[in-house]
Amino acid sequence: MGHYRAEAQNFSSCHQLLNRARWNTHAMARHLLSMVVNRLVPEGPVVIGMDDTIERR
Numbered sequence: 001m002g003h004y005r006a007e008a009q010n011f012s013s014c015h016q017l018l019n020r021a022r023w024n025t026h027a028m029a030r031h032l033l034s035m036v037v038n039r040l041v042p043e044g045p046v047v048i049g050m051d052d053t054i055e056r057r
Contacts, residue, residue: 037046
């Protein structure tokens with residue numbers, strides 16, 4: 001249990017630091033997408049298709 005308490009204290013310090021930081025959400029999203037793509041598709045091209053048509057209901 002002593003190990004768990006040490007981790008909990010470390011989490012609290014990290015949370016305070018991350019909570020106070022100013023984040024660029026676009027840069028973070030770009031970085032996370034890059035990490036996911038590099039992990040799932042380490043080689044070869046990645047093709048992403050999008051449909052921007054408006055659907056009428």
